[in-house]
Amino acid sequence: MNTLQRLEATIAARRNADPDSSYVARLNAKGLPKMAEKVGEEATETVIAALTGSDEELVGEGADLIFHLLVLLQARGVSLDQVLAELDRREGLSGLDEKAKRGD
Structure with missing residues (x-):
C-alpha cells in the first residue's frame, strides 16, 4: 500500500468519527460544499x-491540496x-488531443 492509498484508508476510517476529534469528520459534517470550498482554497x-x-x-x-481532494472524492464515493x-x-x-476530445 502506498502513501496515497494509506491516506485514503485513513480518511475512510475517520469519516464518521467524532467531529470534535477528527478534522476529516468535521469536514464531512459540514458537507460537500465546504469540502469543495477547501479544495478550491488549497488549489x-x-x-x-x-x-x-x-x-x-x-x-x-x-500535500494539502491532495489531502482535501481525497476527502472530497471520498465524500462523493x-x-x-x-x-x-x-x-x-x-x-x-x-x-x-485529450482536451480536443472533451471540447476544452
Whole structure:
C-alpha cells in the first residue's frame, strides 16, 4: 500500500468519527460544499506557492491540496483507484488531443 492509498484508508476510517476529534469528520459534517470550498482554497494556495513561494511552501500546499481532494472524492464515493484508472487511460495521449476530445 502506498502513501496515497494509506491516506485514503485513513480518511475512510475517520469519516464518521467524532467531529470534535477528527478534522476529516468535521469536514464531512459540514458537507460537500465546504469540502469543495477547501479544495478550491488549497488549489489557490498551491498556485500562489508555485508563483511566489519556496519549494517547501509548494510541497506543503501540494500535500494539502491532495489531502482535501481525497476527502472530497471520498465524500462523493469516488475512489483513488478510479482517478488513477483515468490517468492510466490518458497515458500516452497527447494533452492537446485529450482536451480536443472533451471540447476544452
